[in-house]
Amino acid sequence: MTKQEQSILTENNYLDASFEQWALILDKIYGKRNEQRSISEMWLRAVSDASKVGEAVRKSDAYEAMLYLTHTFGWVITSSTKLLKLEFDGKPALLGSDSKPHNCLTNIVLSKYPSICPYCGGVPCKCSSMRKTVERESKSERRLRLNKVNLQAKEDGILPETISGLSNMFEDIYGQVHYGSSLESIAFHFLEEIGEVASCITSLEDGKGRHRELVPYNIQLPEEIADVVGWGFAIMSKLSTLAKDADRLVQAFNGSQDKPESLSTSWNSTHILPKYLWREFYSNSEQQYQCHHCKSNPCEC
Ligand SMILES: [Zn+2]
Numbered sequence: 482m483t484k485q486e487q488s489i490l491t492e493n494n495y496l497d498a499s500f501e502q503w504a505l506i507l508d509k510i511y512g513k514r515n516e517q518r519s520i521s522e523m524w525l526r527a528v529s530d531a532s533k534v535g536e537a538v539r540k541s542d543a544y545e546a547m548l549y550l551t552h553t554f555g556w557v558i559t560s561s562t563k564l565l566k567l568e569f570d571g572k573p574a575l576l577g578s579d580s581k582p583h584n585c586l587t588n589i590v591l592s593k594y595p596s597i598c599p600y601c602g603g604v605p606c607k608c609s610s611m612r613k614t615v616e617r618e619s620k621s622e623r624r625l626r627l628n629k630v631n632l633q634a635k636e637d638g639i640l641p642e643t644i645s646g647l648s649n650m651f652e653d654i655y656g657q658v659h660y661g662s663s664l665e666s667i668a669f670h671f672l673e674e675i676g677e678v679a680s681c682i683t684s685l686e687d688g689k690g691r692h693r694e695l696v697p698y699n700i701q702l703p704e705e706i707a708d709v710v711g712w713g714f715a716i717m718s719k720l721s722t723l724a725k726d727a728d729r730l731v732q733a734f735n736g737s738q739d740k741p742e743s744l745s746t747s748w749n750s751t752h753i754l755p756k757y758l759w760r761e762f763y764s765n766s767e768q769q770y771q772c773h774h775c776k777s778n779p780c781e782c
């Protein structure tokens with residue numbers, strides 16, 4: 482099978498989708514429209530959808546939360562596609578802390594989270610019990626350490642490549658930690674990170690090269706994007722562990738005729754995002770990928 486054939490998502494393999502496969506599909510639907518938008522205009526739409534996630538969480542509506550989370554991830558994916566090609570002051574918009582440009586969203590996530598918690602190095606995360614040690618390390622020391630861990634993990638071939646693999650990774654690191662946190666506090670964190678990305682983008686567009694701690698914004702930006710992805714998965718994980726909410730998600734995905742009690746056992750957080758991306762951007766009746774809003778490909782919104 483050629484690489485191109487492998488990259489085609491079908492009804493049979495969409496659960497194993499990668500961010501890069503969705504980047505290609507969403508580029509076909511939205512690429513032309515997004516060419517005319519600046520990156521801050523695009524991210525404003527991510528902010529808009531993320532605020533609806535916040536509203537849905539406040540109203541305890543799991544289905545709406547997941548729907549808008551999926552749309553937010555759509556913007557995370559398409560904004561990353563744009564940022565990967567973008568330069569500010571002649572420098573790539575997304576730079577690794579090893580000063581190499583990033584090449585895809587999955588690597589952006591894994592650079593900050595190479596299958597471990599970036600702060601305590603633990604799986605599961607042990608930050609709360611070793612706060613002093615964690616705080617002793619400077620940000621530049623942490624970046625150096627993570628680069629080494631990332632290189633080693635790549636060599637060992639243990640880094641996930643699919644969306645469900647990334648979801649599992651975050652579950653392994655933070656599942657226990659978030660067990661004791663409320664959905665609201667997790668959603669707050671997610672919104673905070675969405676805002677941090679906005680802040681990096683506006684600083685880069687304004688021509689400010691460096692953060693007050695002397696970290697270039699184009700190194701900070703991909704780290705913030707990784708945080709958005711991590712907290713997004715944390716919301717999904719939480720939704721799937723709240724039984725009532727999980728049932729609602731399953732019903733919404735499978736159609737209302739299904740009985741929720743027969744479904745919740747087969748439903749776990751791993752595949753929520755691949756399922757909802759498929760649900761929102763693929764039409765079973767039209768047998769094509771399309772914009773969830775205008776139902777066209779390419780999007781005519
Ligand atoms: Zn930790």
Ligand SMILES: [Zn+2]
Binds near residue numbers: 772774776777780
């Ligand atoms: Zn559209």
